[in-house]
Amino acid sequence: MRINLSLYLVTDPELCAHHGLVETVVAAVRGGVTVVQLRDKHASDDEMIDQARRLKTALAGSGVPLIVNDRLAVAVESGADGLHIGQDDGDVAAARAALGEGAILGLSVQTHEQLKQLDPASLDYLGFGPVFATSTKQDHARPLGFAGLASLVAASPLPAVAIGGLKAEHVEQVRAAGAKGPAVVSAICGHPDPEAAARAFFETC
Numbered sequence: 704m705r706i707n708l709s710l711y712l713v714t715d716p717e718l719c720a721h722h723g724l725v726e727t728v729v730a731a732v733r734g735g736v737t738v739v740q741l742r743d744k745h746a747s748d749d750e751m752i753d754q755a756r757r758l759k760t761a762l763a764g765s766g767v768p769l770i771v772n773d774r775l776a777v778a779v780e781s782g783a784d785g786l787h788i789g790q791d792d793g794d795v796a797a798a799r800a801a802l803g804e805g806a807i808l809g810l811s812v813q814t815h816e817q818l819k820q821l822d823p824a825s826l827d828y829l830g831f832g833p834v835f836a837t838s839t840k841q842d843h844a845r846p847l848g849f850a851g852l853a854s855l856v857a858a859s860p861l862p863a864v865a866i867g868g869l870k871a872e873h874v875e876q877v878r879a880a881g882a883k884g885p886a887v888v889s890a891i892c893g894h895p896d897p898e899a900a901a902r903a904f905f906e907t908c
């Protein structure tokens with residue numbers, strides 16, 4: 704499936720609690736977000752299915768796809784547009800088989816070894832990171848910096864977003880490194896005005 708990776712929002716349950724999950728996402732989409740990933744490490748599957756359905760309804764007509772983090776069953780059950788998994792979140796081919804060809808499937812990649820081992824035919828995009836150290840993800844891999852990001856992008860068989868500690872001021876370097884765009888949690892979800900925060904990214908994308 705074709706996907707616009709210009710500005711990729713990843714939700715966080717605590718950071719989105721201030722305005723509410725749906726309200727934060729809708730505001731961010733008004734500001735220019737082009738993809739939304741629902742990420743919640745602690746919710747039950749049923750809670751996440753409910754959140755995904757509410758987000759799908761809110762995003763209807765926007766052209767912005769909804770991607771579920773980690774949980775294949777939630778992605779399938781909720782009618783989301785796709786799934787994003789990490790290196791330890793299960794088999795890419797099995798996820799593709801369960802989701803079908805029309806769904807979006809993304810994979811997090813931190814190293815060249817991981818890049819060599821993946822099957823690009825089963826995937827739509829990759830997420831490279833963290834670019835910088837971040838407190839939003841527990842136990843993240845060693846930060847890549849922009850040089851490490853550029854080196855992964857140069858070897859990548861698929862379009863990619865960059866993630867980890869990114870702010871609007873970094874968009875130019877993200878693009879210069881060859882990534883399609885930034886993937887952002889705290890700089891948008893944790894901002895008092897998520898629409899303005901997304902717009903600040905969008906205007907430099």
Ligand code: TZP
Pocket residue numbers: 713832833837838839840843866867868869886887888889890
């Ligand atoms: N994967 C690598 S870093 C990260 C994830 C999910 C969190 C990025 O969050 P933030 O707040 O944009 O640094």
Ligand code: MG
Pocket residue numbers: 772773787788789792
């Ligand atoms: Mg994961």
